[in-house]
Amino acid sequence: MRRKLFAGAAGAGILAMSKPLRVLAVEDGNSAALGFARIPEGALVEQHLYALPGKVPLIRKTSRPPNFETPLEYFRSAITPNDAFFVRYHLAGISEIKASDWTLKVGGDSVERELEFTLKQLKNDFEPAEITAVCQCAGNRRGLFEPHVAGVQWGVGAMGNALWRGVRLKDILARAGVKRDALEVVFGDADQAVIEKTPAFIKSLPIEVALDENTLVAFEMNGNPLPRWNGFPARIVVPGWTATYWVKHLTSVKAVSKPEAGFWMSTAYRLPRGKFKTPSFESQVANANEPITTMVVNSLITSLKNGQQIPRGRSIDLKGIAWDGGAGIDRVEVSIDSGASWRRAKLGRDLGRFSFREFTLAVPARERGSIVVMARATSHSGETQVDRLIHNPAGYHHNAIQRLYVEVV
């Protein structure tokens, strides 16, 4: 397979190809504008919109590796457009793979036989499968953590929701024959570290999650080939699980009988044990910590900005999206009295339990003064958003309830 680096080799790479910088208006991604506490100095203060090739201007966090966040306005509908979908990479060297050169290798000590598939074979020889699912970085909203934690200082847009289409990973693995001793399935690895010591981006999933009928090797997103920044030509889609497992530019799948021990499993993307009620990735649990797994329930108000003025007698039009780790959204409640009382918002069309779910509620603005507006999502499993942030060292799972102030004038 031929590979070409397109983003890391030269510092000028992305910059040279991109449209000119545009300064982002303060309110666009600013945490205060979204009703979260003021962020530490330097964290989200400097934000610029920047257009990678094939993308609309996104909020730039870092250029090498490319980390770009989706602006709020694109979350006003349940499906995130491909050209506005966020971009997250750990390593600066990203492979540019030609579809005609690409193959997927299937192996590992827990398969009966090694196989290799071209894209054409995957498309022609397997039953197609599709699912609408949220791809959310574990560190989405990290920049809103107080106290501050290190890492990419994401605002609210390190996520997106798309219709993914491809084939089931379980069907691919079945061709290779999975042995009884299979413990995990390991995914790699197309990115190249520019600094040689950085370990390759390799992730694994528990065998039962890899064999779940919803876990896909996807080639399409919203009816088009995956954008190159989002994993062209193929990526893993693990509905409900945080996006760290959604390996892009997938080239290899291995069923193995021992836990994957690389840095990206053993050290990165871990949570203190027992802090969250998400399922455990049992073969990877250590004394103090365990890998992050599924997403926690969350919501985002997309129709209001902090400090927005609303004429008395009009209504406060509350709109937003809610999502969780796969139970599906049961309800979104809204409060306009700092959480003293709650009323149910109307839910939008159900695109499946892994999708964003829109919500709306119009509340009459009867009296002058400032109002605290909050939205709280609850999943079908009864999980609800937290009042206070659950702190953890790497800044994952921020699902504290948003508080926006609006002025009725």
Ligand SMILES: Nc1nc2c(c(=O)[nH]1)N[C@H]1C(S)=C(S)[C@@H](COP(=O)(O)O)O[C@H]1N2
């Ligand atoms: N090849 C590759 N795949 C990857 C990553 C990466 O660095 N390299 N990062 C993961 C993480 S942490 C996230 S949040 C998602 C981001 O997906 P996106 O860039 O399509 O939005 O990709 C995942 N897959």
Ligand SMILES: [Mo]
């Ligand atoms: Mo991530």
